[in-house]
Amino acid sequence: MLLQIVLNIFIAFSWMFISNSYEFGSFFGGYLIGLLLILVLRRSFSHRFYLLNVWAVIKLILIFFRELILSNYAIMKVVVKPNLDIKPGIFALPTELEKDWEIMVLSNLITLTPGTLVVDISDDRKLLYIHAMDLQDIDEAIESIKNTFEKAILEVSR
Amino acid sequence: MTEMLKILFAVIILFGALLSLLSAIGIIRLPDVYTRNHAVSKSATLGVLSILLGTFLYFWVIEGYMNARVILGFVFLFLTSPVAGHLISRAAYNSKVPLWEKSTQDDLKNKARSTKGKVSQ
Numbered sequence: 001m002l003l004q005i006v007l008n009i010f011i012a013f014s015w016m017f018i019s020n021s022y023e024f025g026s027f028f029g030g031y032l033i034g035l036l037l038i039l040v041l042r043r044s045f046s047h048r049f050y051l052l053n054v055w056a057v058i059k060l061i062l063i064f065f066r067e068l069i070l071s072n073y074a075i076m077k078v079v080v081k082p083n084l085d086i087k088p089g090i091f092a093l094p095t096e097l098e099k100d101w102e103i104m105v106l107s108n109l110i111t112l113t114p115g116t117l118v119v120d121i122s123d124d125r126k127l128l129y130i131h132a133m134d135l136q137d138i139d140e141a142i143e144s145i146k147n148t149f150e151k152a153i154l155e156v157s158r
Numbered sequence: 159m160t161e162m163l164k165i166l167f168a169v170i171i172l173f174g175a176l177l178s179l180l181s182a183i184g185i186i187r188l189p190d191v192y193t194r195n196h197a198v199s200k201s202a203t204l205g206v207l208s209i210l211l212g213t214f215l216y217f218w219v220i221e222g223y224m225n226a227r228v229i230l231g232f233v234f235l236f237l238t239s240p241v242a243g244h245l246i247s248r249a250a251y252n253s254k255v256p257l258w259e260k261s262t263q264d265d266l267k268n269k270a271r272s273t274k275g276k277v278s279q
Binding site for chain 2: 064068069071072075076078079080084086088089090107108111112115117118119120131133
């Protein structure tokens with residue numbers, strides 16, 4: 001992915017030298033031409049076309065914001081409610097992510113999800129220990145949210 | 159038009175202040191460290207974020223002065239506050255702060271025991 005970006009910038013600079021104009025406009029034009037070339041030649045790279053990764057990152061950021069707002073709504077409801085009928089607890093979540101930064105992003109996302117907070121990560125990085133605000137009714141819903149998060153992160157690193 | 163925008167930004171900032179107030183109430187009301195941590199690491203984050211966003215938008219749109227440092231603060235806060243929440247609750251667990259008595263389940267207990275066994279061996 002990095003190779004493709006560097007190559008694209010290189011093509012943009014070549015375009016600037018060819019057209020002999022050194023402005024942002026010609027850099028941008030060259031960048032678009034490089035994008036087209038890489039799209040045509042995408043078979044010869046080992047990774048997929050890198051705009052897909054960029055799109056996956058944007059989607060992940062949007063998920064981040066949506067979850068932050070939803071979790072605030074959930075917390076607000078618990079705090080304002082007159083009687084405290086929550087059942088907190090710690091459960092273990094198996095994860096298939098392997099790289100360190102992926103686990104970091106996943107646990108940040110989980111911490112910002114409604115009612116969950118990462119307490120610990122097992123030494124072999126296979127289990128995340130998560131403190132949940134209200135275990136009984138969220139447990140399965142949370143699992144499904146995790147699946148969407150994990151999928152989104154795997155999509156970025158593919 | 160500018161009046162409308164001013165009101166909108168005021169609403170954003172007031173919303174942030176309200177969220178901060180709610181997280182403060184959450185600290186007082188919730189029963190143990192972990193649930194309090196929930197309130198702080200979420201509501202306080204979004205509260206400060208929306209205050210920053212309202213300030214940034216006000217100075218950008220009304221005064222025509224764009225301050226990129228506010229955006230940087232935005233990003234840094236977004237990255238660091240969940241990590242801080244995680245570290246505080248982890249430190250609390252490792253120094254054996256008990257869960258609330260109504261807690262239903264504790265999977266981490268098994269892990270703590272098994273590692274302790276390894277250390278004693």
